[in-house]
Amino acid sequence: MLSAQQNNSFYKIGFLVIAVFLIIYAPACTAEEEPTKAHTVTPLSSPADTKSVPAKPLVPTKIPPAVPTKTVADSWQKYENTTWGVTLRFPSNWISIDPQSFDSPLINLSSPNGFPQVQLYKEIPPTLTTATQLAQRDLITIQDESSTTIISQNQIQVDGASTAYQIQLQATDNNQQIINFCLIYATRGTHAFTLWIKSLADEDIVNNDVIDNIIANFVINHPRPFDDPTANTITLWATSPLTLDPALSGDAGSHRYIQQIFSGLVRLNHNLEVVPDIATWNISNDKTTYTFHLTKEATFHNGRKVTADDFIYSLNRAANPRTGSTTALDFLGDIAGVQQVFNGESEQISGLTKIDAHTLQIRLVAPTPYFLQKMTYPAAFVVDKKTVESSKSPWWLKPMGTGPFQLQKWTANEILVLAKYNDYYGYKANLDKVVFRMYGENPIDMYKQDEIDVVNVGFDMLSIFDSHPNFRQELVQFTKPSTWYIGFDTTKPPFNDPLIRNAFLMAIDRERIIESVFDDRVPLANGLIPPQFLSNDESLLPKIDFNPEKARRIITEKYASPEEFPAIIYTERGYLEPSKLALIVAEEIKRNLNIEIEIKLIPSSQLYWNELKTVKGNLFSYGWLADYPDPQNFLDLLFYTGRENNGGEYSNPFFDSLIDQAATTENRNARNNLYRQAEALLIKDAAFIPIRFDNAYHLVKHHIDCYNPDGLGYIHFNYVRLKESVLNLQKATSCFK
Structure with missing residues (x-):
């Protein structure tokens, strides 16, 4: 298949640099313009690239104590984005506007009168940076504007942030109206945030109790994707799958997830030998007929038993030209009748026969020594007919599989969470969750900051072992x-x-x-x-x-x-x-x-x-x-x-x-x-x-055990476990085999 490296979308999280001279000309939000909406975590859209520009070092006017925490009324609303790890509180009568695109703020806020306005931006800079460095970058643009006056700049403290910096300035808009701005930069690990506050000049942005309370309750947290607990969970960086439909998948990046959610008649073991998965098999003397005996323990994630009819449906669907599979003919074409279905000459594969509910017979065109190897490919995996045919949107966005994990939640190009399927017929997962983070400029930095547990080290990053020799102890090659x-x-x-x-x-x-x-x-x-x-x-x-x-x-x-x-x-x-x-x-x-x-x-x-x-x-x-x-x-x-x-x-x-x-x-x-x-x-x-x-080179944290790639380079996450908390003790001493 197409190598995963060919498909890698090294997703670059762009950031809308705060260019005040552009922002001040935008119309203010008012209650009449936008209805009040519940604050939500927003799906990501397309990336944008941002280049950092060096600036003169900032000299803080002073380093004041932490912004005092004001008493926030119980009626105040709370915005919490657990995927990015940030919390903000704001008055209950303020208007909350959901962002419309990736490079929009995480949240837009405005008072009912239109001012003050608050926006919260996120970014992941190309390299680890501080809040002061981010402020330096944006001050270049700000200082070039003749209509902008910098009032003050200083380091501050933001709860949960490793560094924070504040800039206060004034600018004049097209109507010669003076606008106050307060920009607060905060970083934690690879994450960076900018809280942007805009008010009219006759409102003292520093002494305004509402603004003070918003700033004081701006909190940076450790990310908890979808608000799930992180115990007995591992987190990885990975690219987003192109599809989760086994019949359509033709790239290693999609296979990474499909092999956890779905399964087939047979699989490959660690030594690349074909072994039973859902079925055992017998081969006829002339090597053209394979009889598969399905285990009665296999179920879809909704609890329904897997039958021979399910495999007949799945193989016919994969071969059907309406499905649009580019892999079905290569991997299923040895089965009698697949070519005819693929050509649109027949609706049913003639070489498939149901013997009984749990027995399937497959007849080949001719003896094929590698037929069973081909049947380990996703095109031969079983899918649930009702799920496929009843969905109005692509069914694989909410797939119904038979594998050791089920898709819990997925925000495209941002994060994907697999959850343990407790009734899996095979080796049940030791982990409760596997989290894939699909954003981040530099996964190595994420690994250094303990934001992910595993990272693939590309050839261009192998010098890391020279600068961090301790990483050699965490290397899986x-x-x-x-x-x-x-x-x-x-x-x-x-x-x-x-x-x-x-x-x-x-x-x-x-x-x-x-x-x-x-x-x-x-x-x-x-x-x-x-x-x-x-x-x-x-x-x-x-x-x-x-x-x-x-x-x-x-x-x-x-x-x-x-x-x-x-x-x-x-x-x-x-x-x-x-x-x-x-x-x-x-x-x-x-x-x-x-x-x-x-x-x-x-x-x-x-x-x-x-x-x-x-x-x-x-x-x-x-x-x-x-x-x-x-x-x-x-x-x-x-x-x-x-x-x-x-x-x-x-x-x-x-x-x-x-x-x-x-x-x-x-x-x-x-x-x-x-x-x-x-x-x-x-x-x-x-x-x-x-x-x-x-x-291939992977860095794996010391607390992870049994992270063993198979002979094709895939990880079977049901065998992976945490060393200090092996909750599922079945065969606890064995890894993938």
């Missing part, structure tokens, strides 16, 4: 069965010519890439298939030489001058700047072949593969994480003629015949020999430029 490579568009010049592809392959110093980009922390890939999936000797593959002289000769024989060479566009995922990998590739090609490369970025907020189909350049970066432990998952799905994920549209009849022959070969060694031949042919054809295989 494992090999992921994934391959990263550069693909060619083989359908048009220049890369429809295998000689030109070979020239580019020889012109790139791949060892330099491993050293410069990945600090020698990942193995150089000399083929397509990760080493843990193919035990045969890799020396059987053609050797890939770095030979720029030979590469230049090939190019000059085909093209008289660089100007005649077609324009080359290299496509990769990214926001603002090309990756170091892309820059080095462009540099190598320019130096060794005198050919310019244009780099085009596909924003990380979009599904890379879907976009790549329409904006693909001559060259494109790609990563593939194994869906199941068989070389077929790489060779067939990525390079067989006409496959959905064959991005370069490579086609070679001899290659296809080798894959077809391997598909029906039972003997594992014989199959591996065929796969090696096919892989060698790809390298000889220069169908791609192999870059690296993968290692």
Whole structure:
């Protein structure tokens, strides 16, 4: 499947910098303009980027004692956002307006007369910062406005905040009316808040008891997502799933959640062996019929028993073209009748037979040695028909699964909470909750501040082990069965010519890439298939030489001058700047072949593969994480003629015949020999430029136990537990297996 790193939306929490010269011209809120609304925690929308600008150091006029806490009437309303960890109180007759977008304030408040007005903003700065530093940033804008006068600036105390700073100023609006402003900045860990107060000049903002009370009751708390208790819970940073529909999921980022909520007939254990999940099985002598015996203990999260009918419905739904699955044919296509349903020629898969309520028979088109491995993929998971067909909105926003966890709550791009399903048929979860925070500029900083318990450490962050050597004791390192490579568009010049592809392959110093980009922390890939999936000797593959002289000769024989060479566009995922990998590739090609490369970025907020189909350049970066432990998952799905994920549209009849022959070969060694031949042919054809295989690095707090990735790199959270509080003692000494 598409690697999670290809889908990572490194979500940048933007912040609306307080530019007073813009704000003062906005009309004031009045009771007639907006109805009173209950204060709520707001779903996030689209991100915005904010760049910090250095300013002159602030010199506080004085450091006063903490703002005295005034007696707040019982009738005052309380705004509490437990996701962000902030509390504010305000008079009961004030108007509370819900924000309309991500970069809006958390809450807008105004008195019935229109003034004073209060807004509360949140942000997560790119790096750990103080309230004083945030104030410095905004003062640059404020000081540039001739109509603005800074009255005072000083450090203050805000309950729960690690640092706080206050700026008081006056400004003149278009009507020459003088407006008072008070800006209060507060930070806690990676979170930063600005309380913005606006009043008319004839109202003393400092001495106004109402304003004093609002400031005094501005409190920064430890985040408690959805107001849930944090005991027996772990918190992680992760990207938001693109979908929670097993039939539609095709990326590792979505699988992360789907595998906790749903389940199927079989699963992979820690050693990547197929073991029973909901069912055990028997195989016919001719290897074409599988009979699955469903456990009677399996239930959906509403308590209904799982039956053979549920699996027949789920598999038919996945194959139905109306569902729009891009994975069903690849993973279910060995079942008799799936192709016909996928083509719209039939409504029912002919190879599915219900023997009784808890017995399902599946007939294949031909013997397929890796069929059971394919059935561990989400496209084969069971879903609840009533939930799917009765929902007016996408049903997977409130899914009904059968896994060890159920979706408790989810605010898109902000936070997702999984809760233990007590009646799970398998190994019941030790944890009560798993919380995924989907916002944050720097997850490493969140980990340092104990805001999350686990963090993935990217290659660009591995230097953290030099500055924080104690983190090495919290490191969980494992090999992921994934391959990263550069693909060619083989359908048009220049890369429809295998000689030109070979020239580019020889012109790139791949060892330099491993050293410069990945600090020698990942193995150089000399083929397509990760080493843990193919035990045969890799020396059987053609050797890939770095030979720029030979590469230049090939190019000059085909093209008289660089100007005649077609324009080359290299496509990769990214926001603002090309990756170091892309820059080095462009540099190598320019130096060794005198050919310019244009780099085009596909924003990380979009599904890379879907976009790549329409904006693909001559060259494109790609990563593939194994869906199941068989070389077929790489060779067939990525390079067989006409496959959905064959991005370069490579086609070679001899290659296809080798894959077809391997598909029906039972003997594992014989199959591996065929796969090696096919892989060698790809390298000889220069169908791609192999870059690296993968290692993964996670930091895990000491109080977490059994955080063990499986052979595909996924965590089975039902086995994870807290060391000091193992509430579920069943098999307490065993981790995932």
